[in-house]
Amino acid sequence: MKYTMMENRESVFPGQLEQESLVADVLQAAQSEGASSAEAGVSFGSGLSVTVRMGEVETLEYNRDRSLGVTVYFGQRKGSASTSDWSPAALRETVKAACAIARHAGEDPHAGLADPDSLASEIPDLDLCHSWDVDAETAIEIAKQCEDSARSVDARISNSEGATVSSHRGLSVYGNSLGFTGGYPTTRHSISCAVIAADKSGMQRDYWYSIARAATDLEEVRAIGERAAQRALNRLNARKVKTTNVPVIYQAEVARGLLQHFVGAISGGNLYRKSSFLLDQLGKQVFPEHVRIHELPHLKKALGSAPFDQEGVATRARDIVHGGVLQGYVLGSYSARKLGMQSTGNAGGVHNLTIEPGDRDLPALLKEMGTGLLITELMGQGINLVTGDYSRGAAGFWVENGEIQYPVEEITVAGNLRDMFMQLVAVGSDVDTRGNIRTGSLLLENMTVAGD
Numbered sequence: 001m002k003y004t005m006m007e008n009r010e011s012v013f014p015g016q017l018e019q020e021s022l023v024a025d026v027l028q029a030a031q032s033e034g035a036s037s038a039e040a041g042v043s044f045g046s047g048l049s050v051t052v053r054m055g056e057v058e059t060l061e062y063n064r065d066r067s068l069g070v071t072v073y074f075g076q077r078k079g080s081a082s083t084s085d086w087s088p089a090a091l092r093e094t095v096k097a098a099c100a101i102a103r104h105a106g107e108d109p110h111a112g113l114a115d116p117d118s119l120a121s122e123i124p125d126l127d128l129c130h131s132w133d134v135d136a137e138t139a140i141e142i143a144k145q146c147e148d149s150a151r152s153v154d155a156r157i158s159n160s161e162g163a164t165v166s167s168h169r170g171l172s173v174y175g176n177s178l179g180f181t182g183g184y185p186t187t188r189h190s191i192s193c194a195v196i197a198a199d200k201s202g203m204q205r206d207y208w209y210s211i212a213r214a215a216t217d218l219e220e221v222r223a224i225g226e227r228a229a230q231r232a233l234n235r236l237n238a239r240k241v242k243t244t245n246v247p248v249i250y251q252a253e254v255a256r257g258l259l260q261h262f263v264g265a266i267s268g269g270n271l272y273r274k275s276s277f278l279l280d281q282l283g284k285q286v287f288p289e290h291v292r293i294h295e296l297p298h299l300k301k302a303l304g305s306a307p308f309d310q311e312g313v314a315t316r317a318r319d320i321v322h323g324g325v326l327q328g329y330v331l332g333s334y335s336a337r338k339l340g341m342q343s344t345g346n347a348g349g350v351h352n353l354t355i356e357p358g359d360r361d362l363p364a365l366l367k368e369m370g371t372g373l374l375i376t377e378l379m380g381q382g383i384n385l386v387t388g389d390y391s392r393g394a395a396g397f398w399v400e401n402g403e404i405q406y407p408v409e410e411i412t413v414a415g416n417l418r419d420m421f422m423q424l425v426a427v428g429s430d431v432d433t434r435g436n437i438r439t440g441s442l443l444l445e446n447m448t449v450a451g452d
Contacts, residue, residue: 015044015171016183022086023175026070029095030177035072035102037113037177041310042068045170050136052143053162060136063168072098073112077105110337113311118333118343119180120314123307127300129185130214132167139165142191142221149225150195156236157229161194161205167215180312188303189215193225197232204238204407206231211434213301231376234397238407240451241398247372247425248413248447249365251396252432254378255442259293261417263350263437264385266326268335277388277418278326286326287421290358293321297351304436310348318344320353354438357429365428365443367402373449374399375413388417394449412450420444 019042030038044066051059068091069082079102083094134142147163166189173183192209208228210219250258262278270276278286287293297315299305308314311333319327331339332347345351366374379393391414397404428440 016173016185019044019171019173019183020175020181022068022091023173023181025088026068026091026095027175027177029092030070030072030099033072033095033099034074035099035177036074038070038072039113039174039176039311040068040070041172041174042066042183043170043172045168047166047168048134048136048139049164049166050139050143051162051164052140052147054160055144055147057140058162060140068094070095070098072102074099074102076107076109076111077102078108078111079103079105110334112333112337113176113178114313114333114343114347116178118313118345119178120182120308120312123182123184124298126184126298126302126305126307128187128213128305129169130187130189130216130301131169132187132189132215134165134167134215139167146191146193146221146225147195149222150193150229151225153226153229154197154233156197156199156233157195158198158203159196161196161207163191163193163225166190174308174310174312176312178312182308182312184307187213189213189218191218191221191224193228195225195228195232197229197236199236201237204232204235206235209434211303213303217301235395235407235409238395238409240410241373241408241449242452243448243450245446245448247369248444248449249362249369249372249374249399250442250444251362251374251376252428252430252439252441253434254375255439256432256435256437257378258417258420258442259353259355259437259439261383261385261390262293262421263330263353265388265417266320266329267346268329268331268339270385271329272335272338275386277385281326282329284326285324285422286418287321287324288424289324291321291324291424291427292319292356294319294354294356295351296354297345299352302352303434304350304352304438306351309343309345309351311343313343313345313347315345315351350436352436352438355427355440355442357431357440358427359429360426362428362430362441365426365441366399366404368426369399369443370402371400373397373408373411373413373447374404382414383417388419390415390417390420408451410451414448414450415444415446420447 194207382391
């Protein structure tokens, strides 16, 4: 299936001037109400989503949404309000509501806009907007092809949860009373498929998906369906294993979860609340020396790229872990002030957090592991960020002599995140870029695997 792209360059910034004008009007209204400072954000988005199941259209959705949020400060008293109504009267009422909240709020010495010197002075074009000229009929045909390819792989593919094609396009503008105004358009397109395999041993479900800024960067439609089917088939005849301590590999698509826990542990909110097992670890060894974790916010077309954060603070490439040593936290302006530090441009989250990959692919990591567990799915949320204790349900494959032997299910993997991070033996070259955290498969030296 070939994709066609909209080439009208005027569509790259649809409505940006109008949204900038809305932000300016809101900031002016806040000033008129007596606010000492204010900030506002406007977003608009539209999209199409189609799901086909068992060859029939199950859902067809068009979405169109818009929002405006305003935060005002009276000194260091803060109030916020939002609306989806952009009429002048509604905007005035929204500003008045925010001001009423602020007037009754308590003083917070850390409240306020971002530091003026930290605001983005330039907004680079990161190539994040690639409209896909796909109508409902074409999307349905793509979804049918994807599901058909999955169902035709093997007679044991007995059922389907469907194939979905989605396309979304949005524009956000942020401005504040320090004189900053910026915005940029984005797109996000995806194709996914989930199917069920069945034989005398029972049924197993699995899926695959592709997501990208540009439709031309999506995986081939039939390949997505075939991979979903093969993953489901590979899980048939799964069994438990006896409780043991062994090395484990987190396959790339689930490995990002470990890095999400790491980000949570070094995020400002958890740090100033003293609810992180990595409290006071800045400048200390938290991973082995071979580990480098860094942010790359200006990668062209990447899903986590952004020229500035939700407060207008400029994003920049930086090392968070170098040589295994923690170099920096993940902070917005408020949490930075609480900690006596500077914002790291992470209001709203990290931007293309990347753990530097090694030169070995997944088969090579399996060889290095020898005997152990390859984790391909995680369930539950048994994470305690205060202590680092980690326990999650899992499924995957038992490995011996560097080769997959059989699928496993109904097991639990457990450990402590502090120990797990320090026992990171290798990072695979099979980097999964389908999100804001980019990582290859992760080989850990030892974990408890609980089964029979």
